[in-house]
Each structure stands twice: as C-alpha cells, then as structure tokens.
Amino acid sequence: MEILSEKKEALYNLLKKSKDRELSNLYLDSENFNGRYISVGGKKLLHFANCSYLGLENDPRLIDAATVAAQKYGIILSNSRSYLSSPLYKELQEELNKMLPGYPLPTITTTLGHCSALPLLVDSDDLIILDAHVHNSIQMSARLCEQKGTTIKYLRIHNDMEQLDQLVNHSDNDKYKRIWFLADGIYSMQGEYINITALKELLDKKENLYTYIDDAHGFSWTGKNGAGFVLGSSGELHKKMIVALSMSKSFGCGGGILVFPNKSLRDRVRLLGQTEIFSNPISNPVLGAAIASAKIHQLPELEIYQKELSDIIIYFKEECRRKNIPLDTKANTPIQFIKIGNNEEVYEVISKLINCGIYCSGAVYPAMPKNHCGLRISLTRHLKTEDIDYLTDSLKQIIETSILVKETI
Known part of the structure; x- marks a missing residue:
C-alpha cells in the first residue's frame, strides 16, 4: 500500500540515501557506552555527535x-x-x-x-x-x-x-x-x-x-x-x-x-x-x-564542569582558526557548524570522517535549507584535546583534498 505523496516520497528517498550508506539511523554495538567513543558495526569512532554536553549521562x-x-x-x-x-x-x-x-x-x-x-x-x-x-x-x-x-x-x-x-x-x-x-x-x-x-x-x-x-x-x-x-x-x-x-x-x-x-x-x-x-x-x-x-546542578562542582566544557569549545575553535577550517558558528557553544553545500556533499564528508574513525552528524535538508547544509559538530566533556587535534587534522586534510576546499577560497 503506497500512501505517501510524491513530495513526501522524494523526501523519504533523499534521507534514505544517508541510511543506506550507513551514515545515519545507526545502532550502537553492545559495548559499554563511555561518551568519548562509540562502536558501530565493529568500528570504533570518536563521538562528535553527542548532545550530552556535560557528560552526566554516565555519572x-x-x-x-x-x-x-x-x-x-x-x-x-x-x-x-x-x-x-x-x-x-x-x-x-x-x-x-x-x-x-x-x-x-x-x-x-x-x-x-x-x-x-x-x-x-x-x-x-x-x-x-x-x-x-x-x-x-x-x-x-x-x-x-x-x-x-x-x-x-x-x-x-x-x-x-x-x-x-x-x-x-x-x-x-x-x-x-x-x-x-x-x-x-x-x-x-x-x-x-x-x-x-x-x-x-x-x-x-x-x-x-x-x-x-x-x-x-x-x-x-x-x-x-x-x-x-x-x-x-x-x-x-x-x-x-x-x-x-x-x-x-x-x-x-x-x-x-x-x-x-x-x-x-x-x-x-x-x-x-x-x-x-x-x-x-x-x-x-x-x-x-x-x-x-x-x-x-546546585553544587559548586557544576561550575568546574562548565569550565571544562568551555575550555574544550575554545580549544576547538582555536584549532579551527589555526588550521583554516571554515567555521560558520561564531558563538562559543557546544554546537559548531561547518557549511558544506547539499545533502550529498555532506554525506561524502561524513563518510570520509567515519573512515578516519570519527562520527559527526550532518545538518541536512529538510532541517537546513537546500545547499546550505553542513557538518554539525557536538563538543562534550567526554572529549580530550587530543581528540580535537585528531578531528581538526582530519578536517584539514579533507578541506585540502575534497569538496570543502571551495568554502575556503
């Protein structure tokens, strides 16, 4: 029984491409979750798609x-x-x-x-x-x-x-x-x-x-x-x-x-x-x-946690500036956005990051306007500075060799 309109079917097919390429709608493996890494299909990935910014889900x-x-x-x-x-x-x-x-x-x-x-x-x-x-x-x-x-x-x-x-x-x-x-x-x-x-x-x-x-x-x-x-x-x-x-x-x-x-x-x-x-x-x-x-949240230690996250955010933004990674987000928040283009171009970048052992989420149509889609990087207290170094080094290499190069010109 087919009940979706032509427009809805087109949107379904657009998003299904990401699922079929195993870039979204994934299931974690059964290993214990620690917030810093995830395991998907037997592959260990640094987790840059986590919205639990203070890492309290494991407290x-x-x-x-x-x-x-x-x-x-x-x-x-x-x-x-x-x-x-x-x-x-x-x-x-x-x-x-x-x-x-x-x-x-x-x-x-x-x-x-x-x-x-x-x-x-x-x-x-x-x-x-x-x-x-x-x-x-x-x-x-x-x-x-x-x-x-x-x-x-x-x-x-x-x-x-x-x-x-x-x-x-x-x-x-x-x-x-x-x-x-x-x-x-x-x-x-x-x-x-x-x-x-x-x-x-x-x-x-x-x-x-x-x-x-x-x-x-x-x-x-x-x-x-x-x-x-x-x-x-x-x-x-x-x-x-x-x-x-x-x-x-x-x-x-x-x-x-x-x-x-x-x-x-x-x-x-x-x-x-x-x-x-x-x-x-x-x-x-x-x-x-x-x-x-x-x-x-009513204890003095909360300010310590907030400061630790703030340090991660600032370090990430400094590394992006130093390595000429074109961040669109000006604010010092745990969500950082890199504009890429259309859905397919975003999927290509996510795929390359997965091959590097990194998982980031895409901000794609229909959540974003067409051709204004990009990479959505979530920063948490689980992460370490060496994780930021590895992500930004990987992004720099992708910028120099692929689709993102046009954003830096």
Whole structure:
C-alpha cells in the first residue's frame, strides 16, 4: 500500500540515501557506552555527535538514583497524572524550584511540553511569528495552533530583531490580540545564540508581544545552576516570556521542563495541557536520575564542569582558526557548524570522517535549507584535546583534498 505523496516520497528517498550508506539511523554495538567513543558495526569512532554536553549521562549518581527509583517504585506508574503521580515528581519539582528562576513544570519531553503549552496559550485571534531556524518541534506545535485559526508568519531573516520589530509594527497586525514570537535560545543546527538583549527590549516596548523560547541546547552547560543561556543571561525570567528546556541533553537524563513567569500560567498548563492529561508520565528511573542531576546542578562542582566544557569549545575553535577550517558558528557553544553545500556533499564528508574513525552528524535538508547544509559538530566533556587535534587534522586534510576546499577560497 503506497500512501505517501510524491513530495513526501522524494523526501523519504533523499534521507534514505544517508541510511543506506550507513551514515545515519545507526545502532550502537553492545559495548559499554563511555561518551568519548562509540562502536558501530565493529568500528570504533570518536563521538562528535553527542548532545550530552556535560557528560552526566554516565555519572554514577544519576545511574544509582535511577536504579533505586526503579527498585522502589517500579519502571512506570502507568496512569495519567490527572489521577496519580509518582512521589518522585514532587521531589523533582522541589529541586527545580531551587535551581531555576520563574515557575518550572517538568514535562514528558520538551516536544510534548510545546504541544501542551502553545495550543493552550495561543488563541485563534493571536499571531505567531516563527524564526526561520526555529526547531521543528516548535513549528509542529505551532501548526496545532494554526488548525484552530491562529495566523502564522515567518521571520525570514533569522535572528534579526529589527525585522521582528517591523513585523510586529505592521499595520495588518492591529487585528491580533497578541503576537507570539517563537524561537530557540541556542539554535540546534548552527549553535548560535538568540539576540536575547534586543528581544527583551522589544518585549518591554511592545505591549502585545510575547515570546516562547526553546532553550533545549542552552540548558545545564551554561548559566547559574545550569539555568541555560536564556534564563542564565540575567538570572530572571521576563514577565512576557516562557522558556522550554530539555533534560535529555546536557542535563543527562530525560524529559522536558517549561518555565513560566507566574504560578497561574504554570498551574493552567499543568491541569489543562493536552499532553499533561492524555500522555504517560516520565518513568520512575528517569525521574530519579533527574532529581540527582538537579542536585548536582546546585553544587559548586557544576561550575568546574562548565569550565571544562568551555575550555574544550575554545580549544576547538582555536584549532579551527589555526588550521583554516571554515567555521560558520561564531558563538562559543557546544554546537559548531561547518557549511558544506547539499545533502550529498555532506554525506561524502561524513563518510570520509567515519573512515578516519570519527562520527559527526550532518545538518541536512529538510532541517537546513537546500545547499546550505553542513557538518554539525557536538563538543562534550567526554572529549580530550587530543581528540580535537585528531578531528581538526582530519578536517584539514579533507578541506585540502575534497569538496570543502571551495568554502575556503
């Protein structure tokens, strides 16, 4: 039975090329995972595609807490939170209250948090403005709002607050009750920061402007107590801002967090959000690990971990400059992007790196615009300076002998 449209079938075939070449959709071998290396098909690879930036997924405290939680409460309390919640939810909530400004709410995943919050907060007479590079999970959730009549427009010039100002001021916008700007705190493909200072100035100036920011890739590795780039930039939450976080990346466990500027909003999403009502809860082992991670984030050692990661990032960028590797990412974040071209050209570079014993992920269409695709390099505390040396030496050789040479001319 063939049910995909011609356009969807073409997209499937495009992405299937990567899978068929054994560059994506891979399974790890059964060896123990240490974060620095992975083993795929019997081949040992340096792991530059890991989003657990602080390396906490292997921390014994998280593993022990997950084990104890499973032994004490079972793997899952299998009912909607509308009826019952594991006692671990209450403990996690208390720890998040200590480490984050605003009013946090743990969610099953960041994506399902979006699906709860946005359709509830955004009405049919509101306008949504999506940043051109905002994460797919935000775009998907915005479509849920569109289905009930919400208008969607796009900030075509990515991260341009002047254009956002013009869009908000457009004469046609008088008919909308509220305008919601949806963006990322750190953009997941190219690793750049949102212009948070200019955005907050716009929020202060425009009475009907609100913002919802996905800071999944900024959480934990930066900011006081790991609050992230957006919440950590000032230590407080703007009264017209909602921030989504992910516990599945640098935090080292699983699940999501929504942070609201007041208790009233949090309580309404908690009781009325569709995925809060109709989805299973976070599993007990993951809740146990999340509590352990939240406690670590309140210890002085977190700053040491953040500094170690920062040193890795700076060392990588210095080596790229020294070896004339054309980085597109200007910010010192754990996500670094090298623009290459189209999907096929990116696949060729990834294949060559695998042959060198290195695995990096591709930022390819449809996640990126056609012909603006590239290599997405993730940096973690698991890595050592000699790993960076080997990666950058390999990239330098590829630049000098293949497709990437055109980017340096």
